[in-house]
Amino acid sequence: MRLSRYFLPVLKETPAEAQIVSHRLMLRAGMIRQQAAGIYSWLPLGWRALRRIEQIVHEEQQRAGHIPMLMPTLQPADLWRESGRYDDYGQEMLRIRDRHQRDLLYGPTNEEMITDIFRAHVESYRQLPLTLYHIQWKFRDEVRPRFGVMRGREFLMKDGYTFDVDRAAALHAYNRHMVSYLRTYERMGLTAIPMRAASGPIGGDDTHEFLVLAQTGESEVFYDDRVTALKLGARQIDYDDRAGVAAVCAEFTALYARTDETHDPAVFEAQVPEAHRKVGRGIEVGQIFYFGTKYSEPMGAVVVNDRGERVPVHMGSHGIGVSRLVGAIIEASHDDRGIVWPEGVAPFPVGIVNLRQGDGATDAACAELYAALTERGLEPLYDDRDERAGAKFATMDLIGLPWRITVGPRGLAAGKVELTSRRTGESEEMGPAAAVDRLADLFCAAGQAQGRDG
Numbered sequence: 001m002r003l004s005r006y007f008l009p010v011l012k013e014t015p016a017e018a019q020i021v022s023h024r025l026m027l028r029a030g031m032i033r034q035q036a037a038g039i040y041s042w043l044p045l046g047w048r049a050l051r052r053i054e055q056i057v058h059e060e061q062q063r064a065g066h067i068p069m070l071m072p073t074l075q076p077a078d079l080w081r082e083s084g085r086y087d088d089y090g091q092e093m094l095r096i097r098d099r100h101q102r103d104l105l106y107g108p109t110n111e112e113m114i115t116d117i118f119r120a121h122v123e124s125y126r127q128l129p130l131t132l133y134h135i136q137w138k139f140r141d142e143v144r145p146r147f148g149v150m151r152g153r154e155f156l157m158k159d160g161y162t163f164d165v166d167r168a169a170a171l172h173a174y175n176r177h178m179v180s181y182l183r184t185y186e187r188m189g190l191t192a193i194p195m196r197a198a199s200g201p202i203g204g205d206d207t208h209e210f211l212v213l214a215q216t217g218e219s220e221v222f223y224d225d226r227v228t229a230l231k232l233g234a235r236q237i238d239y240d241d242r243a244g245v246a247a248v249c250a251e252f253t254a255l256y257a258r259t260d261e262t263h264d265p266a267v268f269e270a271q272v273p274e275a276h277r278k279v280g281r282g283i284e285v286g287q288i289f290y291f292g293t294k295y296s297e298p299m300g301a302v303v304v305n306d307r308g309e310r311v312p313v314h315m316g317s318h319g320i321g322v323s324r325l326v327g328a329i330i331e332a333s334h335d336d337r338g339i340v341w342p343e344g345v346a347p348f349p350v351g352i353v354n355l356r357q358g359d360g361a362t363d364a365a366c367a368e369l370y371a372a373l374t375e376r377g378l379e380p381l382y383d384d385r386d387e388r389a390g391a392k393f394a395t396m397d398l399i400g401l402p403w404r405i406t407v408g409p410r411g412l413a414a415g416k417v418e419l420t421s422r423r424t425g426e427s428e429e430m431g432p433a434a435a436v437d438r439l440a441d442l443f444c445a446a447g448q449a450q451g452r453d454g
């Protein structure tokens with residue numbers, strides 16, 4: 001993408017309304033624009049980051065055997081009357097009436113709708129286990145929408161729903177989600193800690209939230225700091241292996257880690273040596289629930305089991321805050337010059353800065369680099385504007401692409417360009433072809449380590 005033809009409305013001033021750094025940086029980097037309280041347009045750069053995150057979520061869900069689909073944003077109120085949640089959900093639910101005076105709502109979540117789909121099409125335990133998910137916009141009329149996309153009213157969620165014949169199978173589905181989420185967040189460069197939580201309006205007793213530690217997080221968290229060192233890394237997971245998946249969950253949930261809703265000071269003190277006790281704040285980037293037959297019973301979602309009995313199906317639901325993750329990643333990865341995207345989620349992997357726009361040789365070298373990077377699947381953002389070098393560097397630093405290639409007449413005279421890491425600030429001079437090879441190797445290696453295709 002050529003910056004001269006792109007739409008990147010960066011702001012020079014720090015917007016006064018933004019209280020936390022990710023919100024400020026998203027506005028300054030021209031990623032989002034607020035249209036109403038808690039409702040945002042995703043401008044081109046923000047949209048690319050959101051799409052990268054969605055892509056990782058899709059890949060990891062499908063790796064775990066979960067099936068993508070798409071349900072609508074608007075739902076008939078009658079489904080929610082069946083589960084009893086139409087009245088319970090309260091003012092957070094946006095209620096709408098159509099021209100025929102039928103009650104609709106903008107879905108805050110989809111347990112009822114998926115249960116309706118299930119009961120219409122599934123009859124036998126032989127069709128289980130089943131996990132269906134989608135990535136769709138939700139609406140919750142939050143009392144206090146704030147912090148930009150972190151607590152929006154309209155926000156993008158991945159929500160998955162599991163159907164199993166009994167509790168043991170449903171708990172395996174829960175564990176499978178826990179592990180797939182750990183991998184998902186790791187690929188985004190995040191450490192997200194599963195913490196025992198409370199279930200709220202979704203219901204059930206078994207629930208974990210995934211929290212990214214950050215000063216600006218909305219949840220208070222209590223944890224054994226050794227939990228932050230746990231990593232899945234490149235280990236292979238067989239998602240059908242119940243014991244293996246359960247062992248990974250046991251490893252990641254053995255140490256004390258709870259939100260304020262479930263925190264127990266006596267247990268905290270008894271279990272965690274004082275030197276490891278930490279109290280902090282966290283951003284909730286996901287939550288998983290096992291709630292058994294809470295929806296299947298009232299809504300009549302039954303299957304015939306292997307003894308020929310009709311039993312309500314055991315269900316769970318599992319959510320990832322896709323749009324919130326954009327803010328959470330920036331909260332976890334920035335410096336005083338701007339965003340520092342982890343490689344896995346960067347809107348563009350690399351930027352090209354032309355130091356002498358209009359100089360034939362420099363323009364030609366940039367064009368060649370652009371073509372070579374694109375050829376290797378690394379679409380660059382090429383700053384081909386007629387601007388001072390300082391302004392170009394400031395824009396690149398603000399939008400935080402992991403790598404920058406700087407091309408100028410002096411370097412080119414010696415056959416060199418400069419490759420700079422946004423994270424470390426370190427630069428190295430090399431030939432243009434070597435720079436392309438280096439980046440291709442880096443991104444390919446990162447992709448393979450994460451189990452992504454080349």
Ligand code: P5A
Binds near residue numbers: 110
């Ligand atoms: C699980 C999937 C559910 O709704 N039903 C379907 C269950 N869970 S949840 O915890 O309430 O939401 C899942 C994740 O969505 C994000 N989230 C939000 N993101 C931005 N703005 C909001 N107002 C908002 N509310 C929830 C969180 O990351 C949450 O973990």
